[in-house]
Amino acid sequence: MKKNFASRSFDAVMTGVPTVIYVFFILLPCIAGLFVSLTDFGGFSLDLKYVGLYHYKKMFNDPVFYKSVWNYIALYVGTVLICFPLALSFAIILTRNRIKERNFYRVLFFFPSTVPLMIISLMWMVVYNPNFGILNQFLGLFGVPGQAWLGTKDTVMWAIIVMLVWRQFGFYLVFFMAGVNNIPRDLYESAKIDGAGEIRQTFYITIPLMWEVVRTSLVFYVQTACNVGFNIVYITTRGGPDNASQLLSSYMYQSITEQLDYGYASALGTALLVITTILALVVLRSTKREVYQY
Amino acid sequence: MKKTRKLLLMLLCIVLALGSLVACGKQEGGSAATDPPKETKDAGEDGKKDFSGRTFDTLLSVGGGGNYWEPVLKRLQDLYPGLTVNHTYESGAGDILRTRILSNSAPDIFNINQGELPPYNVIKDGLARPIDDILELPTMDGSAKLSEILDMGIFALGLVDGKHYIFHEMLYLSGLWYDKNFFKENDLSLPKSWDELMSLGEKLKGMDTNLLGACGLMSHEYPTSYWFWPMVATNDWETYSRLQNLDYEAFKDEGMQKIVDKMVEVRDKGYFNAGTLALGNAETQMSFIAHDFALLPCGSWLEAEMADAWTDDWELGFLPYSFGDKAGDKQRMCVIGLISMVSKTTKNEDIVGEFYRLLFSDKEAIRGSVGVHHNAMAIKGFSEIAGDLLDPSVAEAVKILNEEMEGINIEMGKWYTTISKEIGNMIVALMGGDIEKEEFLQRGYDLFKGIAEDDNITKYKFEG
Numbered sequence: 001m002k003k004n005f006a007s008r009s010f011d012a013v014m015t016g017v018p019t020v021i022y023v024f025f026i027l028l029p030c031i032a033g034l035f036v037s038l039t040d041f042g043g044f045s046l047d048l049k050y051v052g053l054y055h056y057k058k059m060f061n062d063p064v065f066y067k068s069v070w071n072y073i074a075l076y077v078g079t080v081l082i083c084f085p086l087a088l089s090f091a092i093i094l095t096r097n098r099i100k101e102r103n104f105y106r107v108l109f110f111f112p113s114t115v116p117l118m119i120i121s122l123m124w125m126v127v128y129n130p131n132f133g134i135l136n137q138f139l140g141l142f143g144v145p146g147q148a149w150l151g152t153k154d155t156v157m158w159a160i161i162v163m164l165v166w167r168q169f170g171f172y173l174v175f176f177m178a179g180v181n182n183i184p185r186d187l188y189e190s191a192k193i194d195g196a197g198e199i200r201q202t203f204y205i206t207i208p209l210m211w212e213v214v215r216t217s218l219v220f221y222v223q224t225a226c227n228v229g230f231n232i233v234y235i236t237t238r239g240g241p242d243n244a245s246q247l248l249s250s251y252m253y254q255s256i257t258e259q260l261d262y263g264y265a266s267a268l269g270t271a272l273l274v275i276t277t278i279l280a281l282v283v284l285r286s287t288k289r290e291v292y293q294y
Numbered sequence: 295m296k297k298t299r300k301l302l303l304m305l306l307c308i309v310l311a312l313g314s315l316v317a318c319g320k321q322e323g324g325s326a327a328t329d330p331p332k333e334t335k336d337a338g339e340d341g342k343k344d345f346s347g348r349t350f351d352t353l354l355s356v357g358g359g360g361n362y363w364e365p366v367l368k369r370l371q372d373l374y375p376g377l378t379v380n381h382t383y384e385s386g387a388g389d390i391l392r393t394r395i396l397s398n399s400a401p402d403i404f405n406i407n408q409g410e411l412p413p414y415n416v417i418k419d420g421l422a423r424p425i426d427d428i429l430e431l432p433t434m435d436g437s438a439k440l441s442e443i444l445d446m447g448i449f450a451l452g453l454v455d456g457k458h459y460i461f462h463e464m465l466y467l468s469g470l471w472y473d474k475n476f477f478k479e480n481d482l483s484l485p486k487s488w489d490e491l492m493s494l495g496e497k498l499k500g501m502d503t504n505l506l507g508a509c510g511l512m513s514h515e516y517p518t519s520y521w522f523w524p525m526v527a528t529n530d531w532e533t534y535s536r537l538q539n540l541d542y543e544a545f546k547d548e549g550m551q552k553i554v555d556k557m558v559e560v561r562d563k564g565y566f567n568a569g570t571l572a573l574g575n576a577e578t579q580m581s582f583i584a585h586d587f588a589l590l591p592c593g594s595w596l597e598a599e600m601a602d603a604w605t606d607d608w609e610l611g612f613l614p615y616s617f618g619d620k621a622g623d624k625q626r627m628c629v630i631g632l633i634s635m636v637s638k639t640t641k642n643e644d645i646v647g648e649f650y651r652l653l654f655s656d657k658e659a660i661r662g663s664v665g666v667h668h669n670a671m672a673i674k675g676f677s678e679i680a681g682d683l684l685d686p687s688v689a690e691a692v693k694i695l696n697e698e699m700e701g702i703n704i705e706m707g708k709w710y711t712t713i714s715k716e717i718g719n720m721i722v723a724l725m726g727g728d729i730e731k732e733e734f735l736q737r738g739y740d741l742f743k744g745i746a747e748d749d750n751i752t753k754y755k756f757e758g
Contacts, residue, residue, distance in 0.1 A: 040750065044395050045419035054750060130569030131581050151510055151572025153728050238511050241571055242723035258514065259711040260415045 030273065037266035043256070055267035065268065068239075068246040069275060071157065075247065076225040076279065078161045080218065083168050088214070091176035092206055096188075096198075106177065109170035117167070117228065121235035124163045125150070128236075150237050153244040160245055163232055168224070172217055179213035180206060208292055215287045222280045226272070248272045343644065346376025350645045353394075353401040355387035355410065358595035359464055359632045359669070363405070365662025366653045370645075373652075377645070386410075395421060402642045403649065405463070405634040412711050413452060413633060417459045418752055422635040424457035431647050433655035440654055445672040448629060450757070451703040461634045461650060464663075465670045467691040467701070468520040468593040469616060469627040470506075474609040476585060484613060486621035488556070495565035498588055506560060507587035508725070509578035510571030513718030516578070519628050520591035521617075522557075522721055523704045527626040528616040529553050538706045538756035542742035545735045554724070554731045556617060561725050571726050579603070589613060593630075597685040598668050612691040614698045627694075629701030631669070709754045716741045 037055050039048040059065050090109070094102040112120065127134045128149040136146030149159040183206060191201050207214075230249035233239060239246035239254065248268055255265035350370070354363050361383045371377055382401065384390055388410040394400050400421070416422050429441040429449075452460025477484065480501065485491040495505035508517035527534040530549035537544050544550055560566050567587040570578045575592075579600050582590040590596075597610050604610070616625045636646055652659040654671070657679055664671065664680040670692045673679065681689060695701055707714040720737050723729040729737075745751055 042415050042419050043392055044416070044421050046396065047420070051750060125574070125577070128572070129577065130572055131567075131584070131586050148569050148572040148726075151569065151722075151726060153723075153726075237572075240513065240719065240722055241510060241726055242719045242728060254715070257410070258715060260412055261711070 033266045033269050036262055037264075037270055039263055041262040041266075043260050043262050051263065055264045058264060059267050059271065064243050064246060064251060065248075065271070067243050068248045068251045069271070071245060072226065072229070072247050072249075072275070073279070074157060075161065075164070075229050076222065078157070079164045079168065079225060080221060082161065083165045083172060084214070084217070086165070087169050087172035088176050088207075090173050091180050092202055094173075095177050095180040096201075096206070102177075106170075106174060109173050111170065112167050113171040115167075117231040118235060120163065120167055121232050124159075124166075125236055128159055150245075151241050153241060156237060156241065156245045160229070160232055160236070163236070164225070164228060167228065167232075168221075175217055176210065176213065179210035183209045208289070211287075211289050212291060215284070215289075218283045218287060219280050222276055222283060226276060248275065343374065343648070344376070345374045345645055345648075348642065348645065349378045349380055350642055350649070351380045351401040352649075353382045353384075353387055353391060353404040353406075354634075355406045356383060356385040357407055357632065358466075358593075358599055359667035362464065362632075362663045362666040363653075365666065366649065366656075366659045369652050369656060369659045369662065370649055374648070398639070400637040400639050402640040402646055403634055403636050405632060408630070408633065408708065412708060413460055413635065414454075414708050414752075414754070415711075416635060417452070417454050421638055422459050423638045423640070424459055425461060425636055425650075426458050427643075428636070428647050428650050429458060431651055434651055435655070440651065443655060443674050445674060448631075448672050448701070448703065451630075451705055451708065452633070454754070459635060461636075461653075462672050463632050463634055463653065464667050465629055465631040465672055466593040466595060467612070467627060467629055467670070467688070467695055469524060469591070469691070469699075470521070470589045470613040471582075471592055471596055471687070472589055472611050472613050473585070473607075474611040475607050476588065477611075482588075485615055488617065488619050490621075491615070491617065492559070492563070492565075494588075495560065495563060499564055503585055504567035504587035505565035506589045506591075507567035507570035507578060507581060508591050508721070509573055509575045510722045510726075511574040513571075513722045514714040515718070516575060516591050517721045517725075518714050518718045519630070519704055519707065520593065522717065523707075524616040524626045524628050524702065525556070526550070526553055527702050528618040528623065529556075534702075535756060535758055537742065540706075540710075540742050540746040540753070542739050542746055545739040545742065550735060550738070551731070554734050557721075557724060558731055561727065566725050568726055571722050583608065593628075594669055594685075594688045594691050597687045610687040612687060612694055614694045616699075625699045626702050627691075627699045628704055629695070630703065631672075632667070705754065705756060710745050710751065712745065713741065 038050060038052060040051050041048055090105075093099070094105055099105070130136060130146060130148035130151060133146070133149075135149065139146060147155055149155050187205050187209075188201055191205055196204065226247075226249055229247050230253070233245050233247050233250045234253065237245045239250045243251075249272060252265045252268040252272065255261045255268060350367075352363060352367065354361065363381065364383075367379050367381055371379055380401075382390065387404070388406050391400070391404055391406060391411070429444070430439050432439060433443055448462045448465070449458055449460070451462070452458055472484075476482075480497075482494060482497060483490070485494050491505070498505050506521075508521060509515075510517075523534070526537070529552065533544045533547065533549035533553075561568075567581070570581060570587070573581065579590065579592070579596065580603060581587070583600065583603055583605065594612075597604075614625060616627065618625050636643075640646060653663065654660070654673055660671065660673070661680050661683065664683045668683065668685050669688055670676055670684065671680075677692065681692070684692065717738070720729070720734050724731075724734045746753075
């Protein structure tokens with residue numbers, strides 16, 4: 001059927017406007033960033049000097065760069081390994097067992113993801129405070145010596161992972177609960193008649209049928225880990241102690257704010273773009289399964 | 295109906311898209327620098343200049359000093375009726391300045407946090423004009439030149455190729471702070487030598503408190519500029535001077551080894567509060583007020599910054615000692631402060647000159663300004679002009695600087711912006727027990743060597 005002018009114009013505008021916004025606010029800044037990484041731009045003067053691959057050479061010789069890449073991957077993998085199984089299990093328990101108070105739990109667990117990251121970070125800084133923090137005081141009751149959780153190389157990343165899991169758990173719980181709710185009840189009833197218990201139902205019905213939801217969440221989390229991780233790290237540790245919690249994004253930000261080294265920061269930004277893209281592709285490829293229709 | 299709705303929706307999208315693009319293109323603020331300047335008219339009989347119909351554009355960053363330009367600008371307007379002042383006092387002034395410079399509407403003068411905008415980058419990028427002609431202007435009473443009443447020692451920071459670029463408007467005196475009452479009540483005496491410091495550390499340990507703590511979250515500033523570098527400069531001036539000139543071999547020499555030995559001794563004897571390495575500056579200062587440790591590296595903004603937090607038993611004092619060897623050695627403290635620069639593109643040089651004449655040589659303007667920031671200024675005879683307006687701890691630090699200690703600027707931190715960050719990291723790692731002396735010295739050697747051998751980094755010369 002031939003579309004009339006108004007309909008075609010509508011389609012053009014609806015696709016054109018987002019495309020223009022995408023080009024202006026995402027694509028062009030990315031290209032500009034790539035360009036800046038090849039110059040000595042200090043943030044003020046447009047009298048730029050071309051420095052070639054100087055910033056990339058510096059980056060590949062910089063141990064902090066490797067440390068921050070490793071930390072970003074560790075943060076992503078660590079949080080996913082704790083947060084996702086936990087959120088999935090709770091979603092299944094709360095939804096499948098029709099627990100009466102599930103709405104209460106849903107609100108309770110979702111609450112942290114509505115609180116601004118600044119507040120959450122400050123709150124956890126009080127919890128982790130080595131001199132008067134709640135955690136050390138609690139451990140003291142059992143005779144366990146306190147720690148500078150955010151100030152020790154061995155504990156800082158774990159402390160941040162705990163904060164991230166606490167923040168993100170409720171969000172994915174709600175996401176997964178919606179996924180579980182969409183699975184038709186009669187599939188479970190048939191499985192029950194065939195003698196399948198709760199665990200078999202979970203592994204053979206629930207997880208396969210909501211796999212696409214989990215997969216989308218994993219890809220979505222690549223980007224979230226970068227943003228949320230940056231905020232938490234920047235407020236609580238500034239990448240310290242001695243870069244032990246430095247992420248690529250926080251390192252990039254520090255290169256701008258503390259050193260006005262826009263060229264180097266742009267090179268780090270390009271690396272971050274490449275790494276997150278690779279990570280997202282790896283997650284997409286490695287989690288590809290047959291999609292079940294129901 | 296459906297068609298109309300689609301058309302309306304389409305129109306809305308176009309308006310939104312155009313609106314966004316128009317908003318992006320808008321420039322911030324006025325554009326005093328680009329407006330053609332009007333002629334300065336001499337008012338005639340009293341010889342006073344007439345700036346009526348002109349606009350003076352200023353940008354001041356929000357910081358510990360408060361809006362201390364306001365009294366000066368008010369005085370300027372009182373003296374020159376008809377002058378319009380476009381004064382911006384904002385946090386994130388660095389971003390505002392960036393936008394305005396790139397849109398060719400830079401303010402006439404600007405003051406940005408040194409952490410937010412390294413001043414040597416501004417000079418290197420040619421965004422500021424030299425101020426030597428302004429320093430040669432007469433004071434308000436005409437008795438001298440500005441350069442003659444200013445303490446030009448600190449103006450060495452900002453001296454490039456024989457030209458001055460930076461006005462040092464207010465001084466922060468930084469070093470180690472303590473509670474006088476706590477020392478009195480516990481019969482503790484102020485250390486004057488290394489042995490006395492160690493004995494103080496032992497006594498404090500017996501009282502279940504630490505000798506020293508330092509904010510780790512801002513390690514590039516607090517432990518680095520207010521403890522480490524003054525300690526280096528106090529213990530071995532030659533090593534300090536060599537490092538300012540990027541002589542990385544200094545990290546292998548005895549002087550530097552001895553300094554790191556001292557730091558390790560403080561750590562290993564349990565005199566350092568390692569918990570503070572995980573804290574921000576406000577938390578560290580709260581911990582200091584709670585007497586978790588006795589000496590805090592900080593600047594003279596401390597008393598005002600924590601105004602609501604001091605308990606009644608507190609009396610803040612400045613320690614006239616920077617971890618030197620023996621009593622009588624020259625101790626050094628870090629003297630930095632709020633600075634301002636004149637935009638390269640200003641066309642209001644005459645008004646800029648009047649502003650600085652007032653700021654540095656008009657009693658009313660000085661007192662108005664000090665009444666806001668409560669700190670000292672690099673003006674000869676400052677104590678007589680506005681000394682009574684200082685907080686007690688600041689007044690004590692000024693007295694100590696004048697009589698007992700010597701100020702240092704730590705220029706290398708401003709010249710090479712990676713140094714403070716990395717030295718801060720190294721201090722945190724050393725004091726937290728993650729690295730030992732050898733690794734500290736090797737990292738320092740590598741850091742300075744890397745900068746010295748990088749041709750893309752502009753090098754400066756420290757004259758001593």
